[in-house]
Amino acid sequence: xxxxxxxxxxxxxxxxxxxxxxxxxxxxxxxxxxxxxxxxxxxxxxxxxxxxxxxxxxxxxxxxxxxxxxxxxxxxxxxxxxxxxxxxxxxxxxxxxxxxxxxxxxxxxxxxxxxxxxxxxxxxxxxxxxxxxxxxxxxxxxxxxxxxxxxxxxxxxxxxxxxxxxxxxxxxxxxxxxxxxxxxxxxxxxxxxxxxxxxxxxxxxxxxxxxxxxxxxxxxxxxxxxxxxxxxxxxxxxxxxxxxxxxxxxxxxxxxxxxxxxxxxxxxxxxxxxxxxxxxxxxxx
Amino acid sequence: xxxxxxxxxxxxxxxxxxxxxxxxxxxxxxxxxxxxxxxxxxxxxxxxxxxxxxxxxxxxxxxxxxxxxxxxxxxxxxxxxxxxxxxxxxxxxxxxxxxxxxxxxxxxxxxxxxxxxxxxxxxxxxxxxxxxxxxxxxxxxxxxxxxxxxxxxxxxxxxxxxxxxxxxxxxxxxxxxxxxxxxxxxxxxxxxxxxxxxxxxxxxxxxxxxxxxxxxxxxxxxxxxxxxxxxxxxxxxxxxxxxxxxxxxxxxxxxxxxxxxxxxxxxxxxxxxxxxxxxxxxxxxxxxxxxxxxxxxxxxxxxxxxxxxxxxxxxxxxxxxxxxxxxxxxxxxxxxxxxxxxxxxxxxxxxxxxxxxxxxxxxxxxxxxxxxxxxxxxxxxxxxxxxxxxxxxxxxxxxxxxxxxxxxxxxxxxxxxxxxxxxxxxxxxxxxxxxxxxxxxxxxxxxxxxxxxxxxxxxxxxxxxxxxxxxxxxxxxxxxxxxxxxxxxxxxxxxxxxxxxxxxxxxxxxxxxxxxxxxxxxxxxxxxxxxxxxxxxxxxxxxxxxxxxxxxxxxxxxxxxxxxxxxxxxxxxxxx
Numbered sequence: 001x002x003x004x005x006x007x008x009x010x011x012x013x014x015x016x017x018x019x020x021x022x023x024x025x026x027x028x029x030x031x032x033x034x035x036x037x038x039x040x041x042x043x044x045x046x047x048x049x050x051x052x053x054x055x056x057x058x059x060x061x062x063x064x065x066x067x068x069x070x071x072x073x074x075x076x077x078x079x080x081x082x083x084x085x086x087x088x089x090x091x092x093x094x095x096x097x098x099x100x101x102x103x104x105x106x107x108x109x110x111x112x113x114x115x116x117x118x119x120x121x122x123x124x125x126x127x128x129x130x131x132x133x134x135x136x137x138x139x140x141x142x143x144x145x146x147x148x149x150x151x152x153x154x155x156x157x158x159x160x161x162x163x164x165x166x167x168x169x170x171x172x173x174x175x176x177x178x179x180x181x182x183x184x185x186x187x188x189x190x191x192x193x194x195x196x197x198x199x200x201x202x203x204x205x206x207x208x209x210x211x212x213x214x215x216x217x218x219x220x221x222x223x224x225x226x227x228x229x230x231x232x233x234x235x236x237x238x239x240x241x242x243x244x245x246x247x248x249x250x251x252x253x254x255x256x257x258x259x260x261x262x263x264x265x266x267x268x269x270x271x272x273x274x275x276x277x278x279x280x281x282x283x284x285x
Numbered sequence: 286x287x288x289x290x291x292x293x294x295x296x297x298x299x300x301x302x303x304x305x306x307x308x309x310x311x312x313x314x315x316x317x318x319x320x321x322x323x324x325x326x327x328x329x330x331x332x333x334x335x336x337x338x339x340x341x342x343x344x345x346x347x348x349x350x351x352x353x354x355x356x357x358x359x360x361x362x363x364x365x366x367x368x369x370x371x372x373x374x375x376x377x378x379x380x381x382x383x384x385x386x387x388x389x390x391x392x393x394x395x396x397x398x399x400x401x402x403x404x405x406x407x408x409x410x411x412x413x414x415x416x417x418x419x420x421x422x423x424x425x426x427x428x429x430x431x432x433x434x435x436x437x438x439x440x441x442x443x444x445x446x447x448x449x450x451x452x453x454x455x456x457x458x459x460x461x462x463x464x465x466x467x468x469x470x471x472x473x474x475x476x477x478x479x480x481x482x483x484x485x486x487x488x489x490x491x492x493x494x495x496x497x498x499x500x501x502x503x504x505x506x507x508x509x510x511x512x513x514x515x516x517x518x519x520x521x522x523x524x525x526x527x528x529x530x531x532x533x534x535x536x537x538x539x540x541x542x543x544x545x546x547x548x549x550x551x552x553x554x555x556x557x558x559x560x561x562x563x564x565x566x567x568x569x570x571x572x573x574x575x576x577x578x579x580x581x582x583x584x585x586x587x588x589x590x591x592x593x594x595x596x597x598x599x600x601x602x603x604x605x606x607x608x609x610x611x612x613x614x615x616x617x618x619x620x621x622x623x624x625x626x627x628x629x630x631x632x633x634x635x636x637x638x639x640x641x642x643x644x645x646x647x648x649x650x651x652x653x654x655x656x657x658x659x660x661x662x663x664x665x666x667x668x669x670x671x672x673x674x675x676x677x678x679x680x681x682x683x684x685x686x687x688x689x690x691x692x693x694x695x696x697x698x699x700x701x702x703x704x705x706x707x708x709x710x711x712x713x714x715x716x717x718x719x720x721x722x723x724x725x726x727x728x729x730x731x732x733x734x735x736x737x738x739x740x741x742x743x744x745x746x747x748x749x750x751x752x753x754x755x756x757x758x759x760x761x762x763x764x765x766x767x768x769x770x771x772x773x774x775x776x777x778x779x780x781x782x783x784x785x786x787x788x789x790x791x792x793x794x795x796x797x798x799x800x801x802x803x804x805x806x807x808x809x810x811x812x813x814x815x816x817x818x819x820x821x822x823x824x825x826x827x828x829x830x831x832x833x834x835x836x837x838x839x840x841x842x843x844x845x846x847x848x849x850x851x852x853x854x855x856x857x858x859x860x861x
Contacts, residue, residue, distance in 0.1 A: 174694035175702045175710075177663045178765070181692060182714040183685030192713075196704050 022276035025269035032266055036081035043075030047231055051075075055251050065254040067236075068243055073254060076231050077262055083232035084214050084266065087148055091213035094152035096206040099159030104194050106160070107167025108186060114164075121157045129154040133216065137225040144227050147220060151213045159205045163198045170197055204277045211270035218263055233259045292359070293494050294320040294343070294381075294462055299356035299366075301335070301342040301518075312338035314518035314572075315356070317591075320462070325488065325495040327509030327526060329502065329541060331557075335518035336498045337386065340464045343496075344383045345373040360462070378405040382460035386467045387448045392439035398425075398450055399435035405457045424453040428483060445476030452483065456491070463488075464496045469504055481507055503547040506530055511597075514538045517572035520591055522606075524598040531836050534594060534606030536577050536640065536803070543800070543821075549838030551817045553793075555800045571603065578803030579608050579639050608639040609675065610773045610805050611660065611690065616669035618655055629655040631829040633669075637773060640803040642796070644816035644837070646852065647826035653809045654695060656826070657775050660807070661692040673773070685718055691771035695778045697759035701750045707734075708746040711764050718769075733764040736794055738787060755782040763791065775807045780815070792819055813856040817841050825849045 018026065035042060045051035045062070050070035058065045064073040106117040133150055140146040170176060176193060184192075220226050221234025228235070236259040246252050301313035312335040320326055328336050341347050342354050345365060358365040360376060382405075385391040392401055402424060403417045412420070422432040428449040439447060448468060455463055468484065469477040481504060488495055497509055505512055505526060512529050514522040514537060522535040530548065533539040540557035542548060559576035570585040571577070577584065583603050591601040600606040618630040629652040637643055645653050658664040660671060661684055673683040673690055683690045694700040701710050708730055715726045731741045737760040739745065750758055759782040766774060774795070780788040796819060798804040810816055816823065816837075823840040825833040825848065833846040844850045 172699075173702070174696065174700040177658075178692070178694065178700060178762075179713060179717065181661055181663060181681060181684040182717040182769075183681045184717045188717060193702060193704075197702075 017280055018273075018276050021272050025272040025276075028265055028269040029273065032081050032262070033085060035078050036085050039075075039078035039082060043072065043078045045072035045075050047071065047075035047079040055249075055255070057250070058254050064258050067239060067255055068251075073236075073258060076236055077233070077258060080231050080233045080236060080259070081262070083144060083227075083230050084217065084263075087144060087151065087217040087232070088210040088214040088266075088270075090148045091151040091155060091217075092206045092209035094148065095155040095209050095213075096159045096202045098152065099156035099205075100163045100195075100198060100202045102156065103160040103163030104167050104190060104198070107164040108171060108189070108194070117160070118164075121160055124154070124157045130216075130219070133220065134223060134225060137220050142225060142227045144230060147217055147226065148213075150220075151216050155209050155212060159202055159209070162201055162205060166198050166201060167194060170194065200277075204274050207270055207274040207277065211267045211274070214263070214270075215267055233263050237263075291321075292319040293322045293324075293361065294318075294496075295357075295359040296343070297357040297359070299339070299342055299354070299358060301338045301347060301352055301354050303338075303352035305351060312352075312518050313342055316515075316518070316520055318513065318520070318523075320494055320496060322461075322494055323488075323492055324511065325497060325509045327497045327499065327505040327512040328515055329500060329505055329512060329538075330515035331500060331541070334515045336500075336515055337466055338518070339515070340383060340466050340496070340498055343464060344377055344381055345370075346377075346383070374408075378455075378458045378460065379409050380460055381462045381464065382455035382458065384451050384455040384463065384465040384468060387444060387451060387470060387472075389440060389447075391451065392447065394439055397436055397438055398442070401439070402435070402450065402454050402457060405454065409458050420457070421453075424457055425449075427456070427487070428453045429479070443476075445472055445479065448472065448476070448480055449483070452480075452487070456487065456493075459491070461493055462496065463493045464498070466498045467501075468497070468499065469501055470499075477504075484508060500541075501547075502530065502542065502545040506548070514541065519572055519601065520599075521573065521601045522599065523591065524595075528598065531839070534598065534600045535573075535602055536579060536607055537573050539607065539640065540576075540800075549841075551841065552820075552837065553796060553818060555796065558801050571601075578801065579604060607641075608803075609636055610639055610673065611635075611637040611807075612672040612675075613656075613660060614670050614672075616656060616659055616671070617667045618652075618659060618664065619667055628829050630659065630666075633826075633829075633831050635807075635824055635831065635834070637805050637807055639772070639805055640799055641821045642799060642806045642808055642819050643822045643824060644820035645807055645809045645824045645826060646811065646813060646816055648811065648852075651826045652829040653826050654777055657692060657777050657807065657809055660775055661690060663692065687718075687720065687769050688772050689769065690773040690775065691766040691769060692775045693763055693766045693777060693779045695781070697755055697762050697782060700762040701758050701765075703749065703751040706747050706749055707739075707753070707761055710750055710761055711768060713765060714769050729768050730764075733767045734761075736767060737761075737764045738790055739764065756784065756787065759783060760787070760791070772803070773805045773807070775809070777809045778811075779808075780810075780812075788815075813853065825852065 048071065051072050052062055052066050052070050054066060054068050054070040056062050056066040062072050062074070064077065066072055102117060106114045133154060136150045137147060140150065170193070176189065179189060179193065217226065217232060218234030218237065221232050222238045224238060226232055226235050237256060240246060240252065240255040243251065246256065296316060296318050299313055299316045300311065303310045303312060316339060318326070328339065330336050343358055347354055354366055356366060360380065365373065365376065399418065399421050402421045406412060406417050406420055421435055425432045425435060430446060430449045430453065434442065434446065442450065465484065468480055472480065485508060497505065499505055509526045512524065512526040513520050514535060516537050522529065522533065522538045529538060530542065533542055537557065543555045544557065546554055557576055569588060571589050574580050574584045581604065589601045589603045591599045594600050594605055613633065613635050616630050616633040620627040620629055633656055645656070647653050655664065659666045662678065662681060671678040711730045711733060712726050715721065715729060720726065730746070734741050739757065739760050750761065753761065759779065763779060780791065783791065795804070795806060799806065808816065808820065820837045823835065823837050824831050825840065825846065827848040833840060833844065833849045840849065841853065844853055
């Protein structure tokens with residue numbers, strides 16, 4: 001555990017080495033995160049009930065305007081950030097942790113265990129994931145937790161593969177063999193040697209997964225498979241696009257643009273951060 | 286011939302006690318030996334182990350006011366112990382003669398050589414002075430001394446000459462048994478060799494039986510056919526000289542061998558640690574207990590008896606002689622590559638005893654590392670069995686205990702994790718086996734780091750291994766394997782990354798452990814210079830086969846296999 005903690009600390013220290021783009025990305029993520037946390041305080045109006053005339057353009061009182069029901073868009077975006085972040089990070093955490101563990105098991109155990117897991121991963125990779133996700137989401141019913149589970153179910157394979165490769169390499173090192181001769185069990189090796197070694201990789205992967213998950217969630221919500229009670233960004237877009245003739249009016253300029261902008265910003269920032277971390281963690285790349 | 290007459294001399298349970306000093310000293314303690322006609326038996330041991338007392342005891346020269354002799358000495362079937370002085374005299378000189386340890390005081394300073402050598406003749410034969418003189422001249426000629434010296438006094442003679450005089454004196458009455466006490470001490474090599482040759486040729490010519498007492502193993506090797514090791518008045522090992530010197534089975538004998546430079550000139554010298562125990566001390570256990578590197582509980586309470594452990598081989602040890610730590614039988618390993626099979630190890634057998642440094646030499650790719658990995662269980666063998674301390678190795682039990690077996694891997698960069706701090710790496714074995722508390726573990730870390738000459742300050746302990754040099758990492762890896770106080774270390778090219786000074790210090794440290802604690806090591810190397818310096822035994826590996834094995838002085842001086850010859854030739858070409 002101490003090793004994992006140390007790696008985390010090192011990772012934070014490494015953030016200072018980020019390029020300007022990386023730092024800006026980090027700032028954007030931080031702002032979105034803060035907006036999500038303080039959503040009830042920074043949004044002037046409710047995000048659920050109408051607070052003014054419908055389809056008001058951005059202006060006084062309603063900085064980003066209102067939607068067709070007269071609900072404040074800024075409040076919706078702030079609260080939607082919560083859903084997006086929870087889904088994004090939750091999925092990524094679940095996928096990276098699960099995938100990482102599966103990878104460690106496959107790599108360390110080897111033999112038939114490894115073979116079975118690898119074939120399973122192959123199957124997961126060739127399956128068309130988005131349609132299947134839709135089916136699953138529809139089957140499980142709309143809720144944030146279900147979405148996280150469905151998304152995680154389709155994104156654990158990449159961390160698993162990367163971690164497995166890393167473990168296979170690590171396993172050949174004599175310090176692992178030495179520890180085994182002292183009688184170290186799999187649990188000890190996992191905590192003391194494998195996790196600290198693969199943690200940076202997993203962290204990078206996790207951030208990339210976050211971006212993917214946020215987009216996927218938006219996609220599912222856009223298709224109407226999201227939790228209808230929670231106003232996520234995808235759901236806002238869903239509402240906007242289902243507004244008959246929105247492209248003939250001026251409403252899309254705020255109703256559609258701002259959620260899209262928020263989504264793009266967060267995904268781009270995450271992508272930049274993950275690239276940045278990758279560079280630091282693995283200097284040879 | 287009756288049973289008693291089979292031997293010229295048979296000693297049963299002889300004890301010599303000097304009881305007029307306080308506390309009484311038991312110089313010879315229950316010695317039994319047999320001597321056939323024309324045989325030459327050597328007795329070795331450190332000074333003060335009772336060798337000379339044994340000689341004096343046999344010749345009946347220990348008087349009643351000095352000490353007591355008990356037991357039985359059968360000479361030609363007749364017990365000499367308890368015979369009155371007058372009867373003993375008939376045996377002395379005529380049957381059993383003693384060549385005293387060479388020193389000025391053995392010879393009477395006021396008598397000329399002629400009178401000294403003639404004295405036994407005068408007492409034992411009824412001869413006229415002229416005849417005596419004639420005999421003296423003959424005797425002196427026989428021992429290669431110019432007869433004119435008989436007119437001089439002992440102090441006018443050199444040490445070598447005096448030794449010849451002593452031999453002449455002992456041979457004056459044609460004895461059947463000659464007891465020679467330290468014939469070559471304090472002699473220069475030239476006169477030493479002359480005396481040895483003289484004794485050899487005289488024995489051939491006159492056919493006497495010889496009991497040779499010496500601590501010079503070179504002398505023993507040259508003259509004797511059987512040898513006994515004596516410690517604290519007891520015989521601890523007996524056997525054929527060539528066998529005992531090649532493969533000692535008592536820790537004490539091995540200690541003596543390791544202290545002798547004339548057996549193998551390249552090897553380091555190591556004395557036996559500790560002081561000889563006081564033989565008179567009333568301890569019921571093995572006399573060598575305090576200095577032995579493999580002493581166990583039973584050793585301090587009961588006295589080991591001299592028992593047969595092989596043909597013509599007896600050892601007095603509760604553990605049956607030097608313990609065998611590791612025995613590997615028929616180890617086989619084949620690597621299956623894409624379209625061929627590589628036989629890395631074919632039917633390898635090896636044995637490592639307590640306190641032995643064994644060098645495993647051979648070119649790269651000869652299967653040395655594979656064999657080492659199999660021994661500690663890192664690799665699985667296709668066939669074969671491994672025993673550690675006579676218990677079959679299965680799983681990790683031999684490597685995960687204190688005082689077990691440990692391996693040091695070849696590549697220090699791979700053997701230590703980049704991500705761990707020095708203290709964590711070194712402490713790891715203790716963490717895994719959950720030994721002691723945090724403080725004790727830290728203390729152990731400091732101990733082993735000092736052993737390998739690394740700093741122990743907090744700054745160094747907290748450094749990541751990534752930030753260490755190759756040599757430092759190698760030493761960290763060595764420290765890690767030493768922290769469990771292993772009894773057997775399998776060291777795969779461990780000093781390859783070290784500078785000569787660190788290498789020398791480390792090897793001396795390991796050799797020190799070997800001598801003090803009976804630590805054994807399988808030292809895998811291509812550096813034959815180093816192997817020659819540290820190894821007791823050598824195994825030569827070639828294309829997966831152990832092609833030659835033996836005591837290091839034999840392998841290095843008389844290699845038999847063509848590959849060994851080639852290897853030695855290539856390695857030592859520039860030097861010799």
